[in-house]
Amino acid sequence: MRVLTNRQMKEAEEQAMRRFGISSMLLMENAALNIVNHIEKNFSKKKKIAVLCGKGNNGGDGYAVARGLFARGYNVGIYPFGAAEGSTPDCKTNRLSAEAMGIPFEDDFAGLIGGADIVVDALIGTGLSRELSPELESICAAVNACGGYVIAADCPTGVNSDTGERYKNAVKADVTFTFHRPKAGLLLFPAKENVGKLRTGSIGIPDVITEGPQLGILTKSEAAKMLPPRDPDSNKGSFGRVAAFSGCDKMTGAAILCLGGAYGSGVGLAVGICTEKCSETVRGSLTEAIIKTAPDEDGCLTPMAYETAKEYINEKTTVLVGPGLGVSPSSKALVKTLVENIRGRLVIDADGLNCLCGFKDILRNAGGDIILTPHIGEMSRLSGKTAAQIKSDPINTALSFAKDYNVTIALKDAVTIIADPEGRAYINTTGTPAMSKGGTGDVLSGLIAGLSAQGLKSLDAAALGAYLNGLAGERAEKKAGSRGVLASMLCREIPKVMDRL
Numbered sequence: 001m002r003v004l005t006n007r008q009m010k011e012a013e014e015q016a017m018r019r020f021g022i023s024s025m026l027l028m029e030n031a032a033l034n035i036v037n038h039i040e041k042n043f044s045k046k047k048k049i050a051v052l053c054g055k056g057n058n059g060g061d062g063y064a065v066a067r068g069l070f071a072r073g074y075n076v077g078i079y080p081f082g083a084a085e086g087s088t089p090d091c092k093t094n095r096l097s098a099e100a101m102g103i104p105f106e107d108d109f110a111g112l113i114g115g116a117d118i119v120v121d122a123l124i125g126t127g128l129s130r131e132l133s134p135e136l137e138s139i140c141a142a143v144n145a146c147g148g149y150v151i152a153a154d155c156p157t158g159v160n161s162d163t164g165e166r167y168k169n170a171v172k173a174d175v176t177f178t179f180h181r182p183k184a185g186l187l188l189f190p191a192k193e194n195v196g197k198l199r200t201g202s203i204g205i206p207d208v209i210t211e212g213p214q215l216g217i218l219t220k221s222e223a224a225k226m227l228p229p230r231d232p233d234s235n236k237g238s239f240g241r242v243a244a245f246s247g248c249d250k251m252t253g254a255a256i257l258c259l260g261g262a263y264g265s266g267v268g269l270a271v272g273i274c275t276e277k278c279s280e281t282v283r284g285s286l287t288e289a290i291i292k293t294a295p296d297e298d299g300c301l302t303p304m305a306y307e308t309a310k311e312y313i314n315e316k317t318t319v320l321v322g323p324g325l326g327v328s329p330s331s332k333a334l335v336k337t338l339v340e341n342i343r344g345r346l347v348i349d350a351d352g353l354n355c356l357c358g359f360k361d362i363l364r365n366a367g368g369d370i371i372l373t374p375h376i377g378e379m380s381r382l383s384g385k386t387a388a389q390i391k392s393d394p395i396n397t398a399l400s401f402a403k404d405y406n407v408t409i410a411l412k413d414a415v416t417i418i419a420d421p422e423g424r425a426y427i428n429t430t431g432t433p434a435m436s437k438g439g440t441g442d443v444l445s446g447l448i449a450g451l452s453a454q455g456l457k458s459l460d461a462a463a464l465g466a467y468l469n470g471l472a473g474e475r476a477e478k479k480a481g482s483r484g485v486l487a488s489m490l491c492r493e494i495p496k497v498m499d500r501l
Contacts, residue, residue, distance in 0.1 A: 001200075001222070002207070003215040003427060004181045006126045006162050012180060016205040024090050027203050028057065031179045032064030034201030035120060035151055038177070040072060043118060043149075048075045050106075050116035050148070052139070053095070054123040054157075055082040060091035061153045062122025063098045070103045077106045077116075081123055081139070109139065113146045121171050122153040126161040126183055131168060141169040152176040155183060156194045163393050164188025172196070179203045184215055184395055187427045189414050213399055214424045218467045224501040226464045228266060228454035239268035240453030243312045244446065245321040245334065245352075247278035249299030254324025254350065254442045255282050259289045260491035261446025262320070264472075265465075266498070267453050270446075273309045275299060278324070297330040303337040318345040318453040322352025323442040331355050342368035345452045349373045349445035357381050363405040371458050373445050375412040399425055408458040410448065410466055412441060418463045426463040430470025432485075434477040439487025444469045447494060471497040 004012065016022040039049070049069055053062035063078070070076045084092050099105065106112040113119065121143065123136065132140065140158050143150060150173045155161045158170025161183040173196040178186060180203050186195050218226075231238060242262040247255030255272050259282070262270040270289050272282050275296040283291050292312070294305035313319060321338055325331050335355040338346060339362050346368045348356060353374050356363075360382060363370060372382075380387050383401055390397050391413065398411040398419035411417045414433070419425040448465035452458065472493035476485045 001217050001219050002181050003184050003187065003217055004210065005184055005212055005215070008210040008212055009126065009180065009183065011210045012205055012208050015208045020206060022204060024057070025093065027205065028060050028064050028090055028094065030203035031061045031153070031201065032068055034177045034179070034199070035065045035153060036068035036072070038151070038175070039069060039074070039118065045073050045075070047117040048077070048115055049118045049120065050077050050079060050112045051120040052079045052123050052143070053081065055087040055091060056125065057088050057090055058122050058125025058154055059087065060094045061125070062120060063091065063094035065120055065122065065153065066103050067094070067098050067101060070101060077104045077112050079106050079109050079112050110142065113142050113148070116146065116148045119143055119146060119148045119150045120153060121150060121157050121173065123157040125154040128158070128167070129160055129162070132158050137169045140171045144169070144172050150174050150196075152195070154178050155186060159185065159191040159194050161185040161191070164191040165392060166190045166194055170194050175199060177201045180205045182217065184427065187217065187415060187429060188394065192415070213395070215395070216426050217429050218426060218463060220501060223464060223467050226456065226460055227498060227501060228451065228456065230266065236268035237316070239266055240450070240455065241269045241271065241312065241317045242267050242446065242449045242453050243271045243273060243309055243317050243319050244323070244449070245273045245301060245305055245309070245319070245338070246323040246325060247272065247274040247282060248301065248324060248326035248331070249275055249277040249296070251324030251326065252278045252281040253439065256285045257439045257442035257487050257491070258320060258323040258349075258446035259286055260488065261443035261494070262450040263288060264443075264491045264494035265447045265450025265454070266495070267450035270450070271309070271312045273301070273305050275301060298328060300326040300328040300331040301334050302330040303333045305334055306337050306341065313344070315344060316453065318347060318449045320347045320349065320445055320449040322349035323445055325351035325355065327351050327354050332358065336362065339363065339366050339370070342366065345369045345371070345458065347371045347373065347445055347449045347452065349441065350378075353378045353382060360405065363407055366406070369458050371408045371410065371448060371452070371462055373410045373412060373441065373448065373462070375441060379411055395425060395427070399423060408462055410462045412444070416466045418459065418466060420459040424459060426459070428463070428466040428470060430467050430474065432470070432473050432477050432482070434482045434485040435470070435473035437485060437487055440469070440473065440490060443487050443490045468494055468497055
């Protein structure tokens with residue numbers, strides 16, 4: 001499903017009006033119907049409803065909601081924030097209609113809110129990019145303290161629906177009805193905490209092409225279509241191979257987890273290239289994997305590991321480097337060798353990214369198809385941006401780095417952003433805080449490599465991998481609780497998630 005920025009949404013509305021003759025008043029009426037129908041389906045007419053209306057078109061949505069509810073027999077009161085003279089034309093028209101119908105307009109905001117069972121927030125909507133005024137802050141704080149069921153029209157007041165920023169006293173909604181398509185910032189933290197349950201309501205706009213980044217989220221049906229097929233007439237060679245340069249003497253578990261993630265994806269064969277000491281541990285824990293012992297220096301793999309493993313690398317192989325690799329002169333030289341020599345697909349994760357920092361410019365001229373999977377700290381080291389800068393605008397951070405260095409990137413955080421050099425990106429919607437444990441990223445890198453080896457393009461492999469990894473974490477949480485999930489559990493849950501899809 002497509003996701004839009006505020007600018008793209010405005011362009012879509014303009015095209016709907018200009019190309020298809022759909023009036024802005026009709027769009028507003030359709031938007032209001034989503035909220036009216038929700039309230040009618042879930043609440044009795046005994047409930048008292050307060051509708052808070054601003055001066056812009058979002059306020060116009062609010063007045064239309066009030067009209068619709070009043071016409072259906074609900075006890076509705078309107079709080080108008082601002083004079084009619086300063087309102088947009090459509091907002092003013094709907095306001096005058098509400099007045100003509102005899103809907104009560106309340107100047108006593110505290111009294112209206114205090115007695116309300118349901119509050120509809122239609123004060124600002126999308127487009128906010130600065131702190132709220134003191135007066136709006138006070139209103140939003142009162143909404144949050146009122147104890148009523150809060151519905152936000154398009155976007156909770158005080159939230160930046162492009163970047164996911166949240167300003168002081170932003171409204172905390174129980175449900176947000178966003179219109180036509182989800183807005184990018186509503187899917188990101190910290191704004192996501194204020195959104196509540198996000199619902200996307202149709203307002204009659206046809207799908208149109210808009211300028212700017214092509215953003216999306218995966219739905220279950222879309223994810224299912226992306227799954228690699230399992231032909232009955234197949235063998236292990238039919239499903240590709242992952243060759244993972246992973247594991248140093250001090251970090252053997254990462255090698256086990258990334259290989260487990262690869263096998264969980266359905267890949268035909270997973271090969272681990274490890275130090276001798278690491279190999280002993282991996283062989284005892286993952287009997288299915290082929291383990292190749294490679295030369296090491298001070299417990300870390302050297303560039304000779306690439307020569308050692310060449311027999312396993314062909315057009316059906318996706319190479320993975322980084323989980324448990326360690327950071328040393330020899331491991332840095334290995335990562336450089338792989339980037340310079342790979343002609344197929346290469347996934348770089350964890351210490352592979354830390355090794356890459358000193359010579360990342362070689363990515364621009366790499367002959368292979370490269371996927372990077374950094375968390376925020378690794379992205380900070382790669383990009384030179386602070387963690388705060390990255391978290392304040394993760395979508396554009398990922399898109400600009402992907403374009404600049406000609407890579408696909410999965411920027412991991414509570415919400416993972418996947419972007420490619422062509423300006424396409426996915427916002428991952430699955431996962432749980434229970435996955436905030438060491439090793440879950442190692443599983444993800446193996447899963448992405450496995451999907452790539454089975455023929456998925458880099459953007460699809462990374463997006464589907466993040467989606468499946470998150471679903472696996474959600475399933476594991478149901479079994480182990482919010483604190484008991486271990487990364488190894490994901491390896492077992494991933495195939496089950498795929499089968500359920």
